Every structure is written in structure tokens, then in C-alpha cells.
Amino acid sequence: MVHRILGNIVRNKLNTGKAIILMGARQVGKTTLVKELFKGSDEMIWLNGDELDVQNLFENVSATRLKYILVNKRYVVIDEAQRIKDIGLKLKLIADELPEVQLIATGSSSFDLANKVNEPLTGRKWEYKMYPLSFAEMVQHHGLLDEKRLLPHRLVYGYYPDVVNNPGDEKEILKQLSDSYLYKDILMWEQIKKPEKLLKLLQAIAFQIGNQVSYSELGQLCGLDSKTVEKYVVLLEQCYVIFRLGSFSRNLRNELKNSKKIYFYDNGIRNAIIADFSLSESRSDIGALWENYIISERQKKLEYDKMWRNSWFWRTTNQKEIDYIEEGDGQIRAFEFKWNPSAKYKTPKQFSESYPDSTFSVVTPDNMDEFLL
Structure with missing residues (x-):
């Protein structure tokens, strides 16, 4: 497996009190990188924004329900987060109500993801771009x-x-x-x-x-x-x-x-x-x-x-x-x-x-x- 440069960068930003936003084209390896970071961990929950039930989950989610869904989870990964309506506000809700949880969101289109997370998460996120493999x-x-x-x-x-x-x-x-x-x-x-x-x-x-x-x-x-x-x-x-x-x-x-x-x-x-x-x-x-x-x-x-x-x-x-x-x-x-x-x-x-x-x-x-x- 090819070691990705962003792997160490993202690892060093875990548990620093900020959400991590990872953006890049589809199929460049975002999902693989994040899965490698949490390989074997039972403290992580994975939510795929391309799946309809995950989109529905976030439709009218409350802080109380989030606490039940994420109980005993230290890391929350939302893959293809741009598919979730008002994702920035949902990420802010998790960050506000569950400050002990490390949020990681990946997305394949900055026109959806960046525009919707910038304002709600101002000063509360690390943002990185990922590309196909590099020289x-x-x-x-x-x-x-x-x-x-x-x-x-x-x-x-x-x-x-x-x-x-x-x-x-x-x-x-x-x-x-x-x-x-x-x-x-x-x-x-x-x-x-x-x-x-x-x-x-x-x-x-x-x-x-x-x-x-x-x-x-x-x-x-x-x-x-x-x-x-x-x-x-x-x-x-x-x-x-x-x-x-x-x-x-x-x-x-x-x-x-x-x-x-x-x-x-x-x-x-x-x-x-x-x-x-x-x-x-x-x-x-x-x-x-x-x-x-x-x-x-x-x-x-x-x-x-x-x-x-x-x-x-x-x-x-x-x-x-x-x-x-x-x-x-x-x-x-x-x-x-x-x-x-x-x-x-x-x-x-x-x-x-x-x-x-x-x-x-x-x-x-x-x-x-x-x-x-």
C-alpha cells in the first residue's frame, strides 16, 4: 500500500479540538486514508453520506438523538458529506454538543462542502485537499x-x-x-x-x-x-x-x-x-x-x-x-x-x-x- 503524505498530517491533527475536513475528487483515496487511520478501532463510527438512511438520519437530528447514536464513540467519520443537507450546521451541532468527539468529514465537491462548513465551523476546523497519488x-x-x-x-x-x-x-x-x-x-x-x-x-x-x-x-x-x-x-x-x-x-x-x-x-x-x-x-x-x-x-x-x-x-x-x-x-x-x-x-x-x-x-x-x- 502506498503511504499517503496526508496520512501523517491528519493523524497529527486528531484530538486537537477541531473538525477535520478532507476534500478531493472521487476515488483519490480519501476513504482509504481515513479507514487506515482507524483500522481496528471500535471507538469510530462510519457514516456514508451517499446512503439514503444516513441522509435521513441527519434530516431532523437533535442533540439528544446524536448522543444516543454516538455513545461510546470517540471518532465520527462522515464520508461524502456533501450529500447531507446543511452539513455545516450538522457538524457544528456535533462539535457543540459532543466536544469530546473528533469529527472527520470527507467530500468530493468543494462547491457543496466548503461553502456549507466555512461559516458554521469558522476557526474550528482543519481543512485539507487530497489529490491522486503524487510523484x-x-x-x-x-x-x-x-x-x-x-x-x-x-x-x-x-x-x-x-x-x-x-x-x-x-x-x-x-x-x-x-x-x-x-x-x-x-x-x-x-x-x-x-x-x-x-x-x-x-x-x-x-x-x-x-x-x-x-x-x-x-x-x-x-x-x-x-x-x-x-x-x-x-x-x-x-x-x-x-x-x-x-x-x-x-x-x-x-x-x-x-x-x-x-x-x-x-x-x-x-x-x-x-x-x-x-x-x-x-x-x-x-x-x-x-x-x-x-x-x-x-x-x-x-x-x-x-x-x-x-x-x-x-x-x-x-x-x-x-x-x-x-x-x-x-x-x-x-x-x-x-x-x-x-x-x-x-x-x-x-x-x-x-x-x-x-x-x-x-x-x-x-x-x-x-x-x-
């Missing part, structure tokens, strides 16, 4: 050399735990995930009436990895207006399927100020959406796959290591570009991502002159461990 976790599992040898495979199939743990079944697992399960919460949301439009939008985004995107252009490709496209993109981001990078702009008049790029949290999901699992050695989009992989892995590292950085890309109207910018602790760090280690790249003069105190690095498969570990 760092796999290096810890079987060593740097083996994981780097598997890089061409990871670029195609990604890091979902089921995918990693079931070699040979990658395509079938990813097809099931990308068909509907990953978007279950979005499709249940009452305003999402046309799931086929959602898939077309994801396909359009998948083909534009590494490029700037326009909501109006995406809308033309999938038959939606630009406002609906933006709404869907936000929902997909809140379900941890994709994430956006904005454009970095400080000093130059010709810097793009309102542009955006969209990446997938997992390469395997991206490739499943466009039905392309061809070998990385033969792919024309290998540069885009590498860029998506390395940026998504960096987001995992920033989150798990609690590195407070803003992430951007940089581009000017005359097409000068840098793949990735990080800004934190008063320093600007610029990175270019090249799949071919021998590829030449020079920092755009406009950038180095405008930001003379910035640093610049080229990240390739040869030195990726410096960037991700």
Missing part, C-alpha cells in the same frame, strides 16, 4: 529510479490509486471514472441538464492543454454560451477535475492581464476524455502532457508542504512566454518545462529586464526531482 508518494513507495523509469507510463495513465494498483486495467478504470463517476456531484446539481455538453467542454479543454483558453471559443466548440462555459469550468474546478492558471502581470504594458490556461489534475483523466492512450514515445502532444503533469504535480507539492505561493503563466502580446511563474515570500521564480532535456531555451529579455530579481529554471525529466521533491 513524491510514489518515490517514497519504490524509489526515485523506478518512478522516473515509469514516467512515460504516468504521462499517459496518471496517478489515480486504482490505476496505479491495477497494471493492465488502466484503460477500463479510467473510462469508468471519466464516463460519469468523476462528475457525479455536478450532474446531480439541478442546473446541469446536458451532461453531453459537459463532456464536449472537457474534450475541448483537453485539446488545449498548455494554450490560453477563451470561454467564448470553448463555447463555440461545444454549443454553449460563454457564461455557461465559465460556470461549468468553475464547477469542474470545485470538483477537483481541472484547475486554472491566470496570467502574471506587473510592469509591462504588453503583458497579457486577463488570460487563463486550464490543466487537469490527472493526465490519465485527460487522456481518457479524448480516448487517446497511445504510447508517450509516439505522441505529438508529449510536450502538453509533460507540462500538464509537472504543473499538476507541483500543485500537489505546494498543498501538501503548505508552501504559500501564487501560481501563474506569463505571456506578452508579441508571443513571448514562460510556462510557469511562482510568487511567494517576496520572490518571483520562473520555470520553463521541456520534455527533451537537450532542448535550448533562453529567458525572454523583456521578462528578465522587468523582473531583475527573479530566478529562472528549465525543468526536464532529468532534474524534475529538484522541482517536485
Whole structure:
């Protein structure tokens, strides 16, 4: 079993007087992590928010009934908590009436869960995001050399735990995930009436990895207006399927100020959406796959290591570009991502002159461990 970085982080926050909220896409390992934490314990009660009787239990629950349900339980886990109506108020009720109980809630959509727990649990929760397996976790599992040898495979199939743990079944697992399960919460949301439009939008985004995107252009490709496209993109981001990078702009008049790029949290999901699992050695989009992989892995590292950085890309109207910018602790760090280690790249003069105190690095498969570990 692959050890998850969040395991120790969550374990160290148990019994500190605050609820623990664990969010991430479906099937990234949230349930497995929590079950491992309480393996063999009879002091834990597990409630699955996807089950109707659990939803009904919380419908009109009182503090008195909660005390009877949770008697002699030290830990209460509510899995898929976003499915429970007014979950924030229910968590607050448990926290107020049973302060000796450690609450752990997991959820697969922040638009439901975070919005409903933030106000009731202000200052009374630890909140963490969980992603598919990471490069760092796999290096810890079987060593740097083996994981780097598997890089061409990871670029195609990604890091979902089921995918990693079931070699040979990658395509079938990813097809099931990308068909509907990953978007279950979005499709249940009452305003999402046309799931086929959602898939077309994801396909359009998948083909534009590494490029700037326009909501109006995406809308033309999938038959939606630009406002609906933006709404869907936000929902997909809140379900941890994709994430956006904005454009970095400080000093130059010709810097793009309102542009955006969209990446997938997992390469395997991206490739499943466009039905392309061809070998990385033969792919024309290998540069885009590498860029998506390395940026998504960096987001995992920033989150798990609690590195407070803003992430951007940089581009000017005359097409000068840098793949990735990080800004934190008063320093600007610029990175270019090249799949071919021998590829030449020079920092755009406009950038180095405008930001003379910035640093610049080229990240390739040869030195990726410096960037991700």
C-alpha cells in the first residue's frame, strides 16, 4: 500500500479540538486514508453520506438523538458529506454538543462542502485537499529510479490509486471514472441538464492543454454560451477535475492581464476524455502532457508542504512566454518545462529586464526531482 503524505498530517491533527475536513475528487483515496487511520478501532463510527438512511438520519437530528447514536464513540467519520443537507450546521451541532468527539468529514465537491462548513465551523476546523497519488508518494513507495523509469507510463495513465494498483486495467478504470463517476456531484446539481455538453467542454479543454483558453471559443466548440462555459469550468474546478492558471502581470504594458490556461489534475483523466492512450514515445502532444503533469504535480507539492505561493503563466502580446511563474515570500521564480532535456531555451529579455530579481529554471525529466521533491 502506498503511504499517503496526508496520512501523517491528519493523524497529527486528531484530538486537537477541531473538525477535520478532507476534500478531493472521487476515488483519490480519501476513504482509504481515513479507514487506515482507524483500522481496528471500535471507538469510530462510519457514516456514508451517499446512503439514503444516513441522509435521513441527519434530516431532523437533535442533540439528544446524536448522543444516543454516538455513545461510546470517540471518532465520527462522515464520508461524502456533501450529500447531507446543511452539513455545516450538522457538524457544528456535533462539535457543540459532543466536544469530546473528533469529527472527520470527507467530500468530493468543494462547491457543496466548503461553502456549507466555512461559516458554521469558522476557526474550528482543519481543512485539507487530497489529490491522486503524487510523484513524491510514489518515490517514497519504490524509489526515485523506478518512478522516473515509469514516467512515460504516468504521462499517459496518471496517478489515480486504482490505476496505479491495477497494471493492465488502466484503460477500463479510467473510462469508468471519466464516463460519469468523476462528475457525479455536478450532474446531480439541478442546473446541469446536458451532461453531453459537459463532456464536449472537457474534450475541448483537453485539446488545449498548455494554450490560453477563451470561454467564448470553448463555447463555440461545444454549443454553449460563454457564461455557461465559465460556470461549468468553475464547477469542474470545485470538483477537483481541472484547475486554472491566470496570467502574471506587473510592469509591462504588453503583458497579457486577463488570460487563463486550464490543466487537469490527472493526465490519465485527460487522456481518457479524448480516448487517446497511445504510447508517450509516439505522441505529438508529449510536450502538453509533460507540462500538464509537472504543473499538476507541483500543485500537489505546494498543498501538501503548505508552501504559500501564487501560481501563474506569463505571456506578452508579441508571443513571448514562460510556462510557469511562482510568487511567494517576496520572490518571483520562473520555470520553463521541456520534455527533451537537450532542448535550448533562453529567458525572454523583456521578462528578465522587468523582473531583475527573479530566478529562472528549465525543468526536464532529468532534474524534475529538484522541482517536485
